[in-house]
Amino acid sequence: xxxxxxxxxxxxxGVERAIDIARDIARTKEKPVFTDGPLIHNRQMVAxxxxxGIRDVGDYQSQQDLRLNEQEKENSVILVRAHGISPERxxxxxxxxxxxxxxxxxxxxxxxxxxRIHAKKGYSTVIFGDPKHPExxxxxxxxxxxxxxxQTIEDINALPHLGxxxxxxxxxxxxxxxxxxxxxxLKERFPETLIFDTICGATKERQSEVITLKQKGAEAIxxxxxxxxxxxxxxxxxxxxxxxxxxxxETAAELEVEAMSQYTAVGVTAGxxxxxxxxDQVCETLKQIxxxxxxxx
Ligand code: SF4
Numbered sequence: 001x002x003x004x005x006x007x008x009x010x011x012x013x014g015v016e017r018a019i020d021i022a023r024d025i026a027r028t029k030e031k032p033v034f035t036d037g038p039l040i041h042n043r044q045m046v047a048x049x050x051x052x053g054i055r056d057v058g059d060y061q062s063q064q065d066l067r068l069n070e071q072e073k074e075n076s077v078i079l080v081r082a083h084g085i086s087p088e089r090x091x092x093x094x095x096x097x098x099x100x101x102x103x104x105x106x107x108x109x110x111x112x113x114x115x116r117i118h119a120k121k122g123y124s125t126v127i128f129g130d131p132k133h134p135e136x137x138x139x140x141x142x143x144x145x146x147x148x149x150x151q152t153i154e155d156i157n158a159l160p161h162l163g164x165x166x167x168x169x170x171x172x173x174x175x176x177x178x179x180x181x182x183x184x185x186l187k188e189r190f191p192e193t194l195i196f197d198t199i200c201g202a203t204k205e206r207q208s209e210v211i212t213l214k215q216k217g218a219e220a221i222x223x224x225x226x227x228x229x230x231x232x233x234x235x236x237x238x239x240x241x242x243x244x245x246x247x248x249x250e251t252a253a254e255l256e257v258e259a260m261s262q263y264t265a266v267g268v269t270a271g272x273x274x275x276x277x278x279x280d281q282v283c284e285t286l287k288q289i290x291x292x293x294x295x296x297x
Pocket of ligand 1: 012013014015082083105106107108172173200201202203272
């Protein structure tokens with residue numbers, strides 16, 4: 001079978017950078033690294049990192065107190081994930097007696113900076129994103145208590161009157177077409193709104209490549225990544241919007257040979273937290289599958 005692999009499949013640069021920072025500390029300084037929540041939403045990669053002395057202690061949303069004893073805190077490092085954290089969380093982590101290291105993705109840092117600057121000038125911030133996602137929870141901390149998270153047009157319609165000092169940003173991994181739709185509606189309600197499209201370049205590239213996989217001849221799309229990985233689930237949703245059979249798997253072992261043999265060409269992409277070795281395994285497995293006689297020619 002022909003396999004069309006998206007060039008953007010796998011780690012985005014922000015996740016890769018966070019992993020490199022964690023590994024660098026663990027290897028060169030020979031210190032255990034604790035991350036404030038899972039560094040990456042991929043079980044297979046988490047297991048690899050544990051082998052390097054990197055493990056998560058915080059909760060998914062980076063909100064609860066860390067459960068580490070004094071001995072564990074001593075001579076170890078607490079690392080902030082690519083998602084970033086709120087100023088309050090930063091203060092907390094810096095005050096617990098551990099060496100502090102920040103691996104916030106610079107693209108998330110830019111969003112936080114835009115919110116902070118405008119909040120200080122009295123702007124209300126509207127964030128398009130998932131209110132339970134750690135990136136959004138962290139960003140809300142920069143809004144000076146004047147932040148609102150929206151996911152739908154109805155959420156925008158339900159916003160209280162915000163006056164003429166309003167700015168809008170997006171969680172870095174949202175859909176561009178949805179951001180455009182929601183920002184248009186927000187402008188109708190508050191015409192002075194400043195709109196900042198903060199969906200990151202890595203996300204935009206990944207999303208546009210899903211659309212081109214079909215144009216390149218893919219009869220189905222396989223999306224590889226954790227079932228709890230938000231950006232992987234978004235890729236799955238986008239692939240389904242192309243009206244093409246879509247399969248969400250975590251590893252090659254989940255590929256169903258009979259189902260796959262219906263196709264002669266399959267597109268493969270993966271979430272920003274999926275390591276290359278898992279993508280390679282899936283592509284190799286697919287290449288070995290012979291299309292059935294009834295498969296589209
Ligand atoms: S998805 Fe974008 S903003 Fe998030 S870590 Fe990756 S590059 Fe950074």
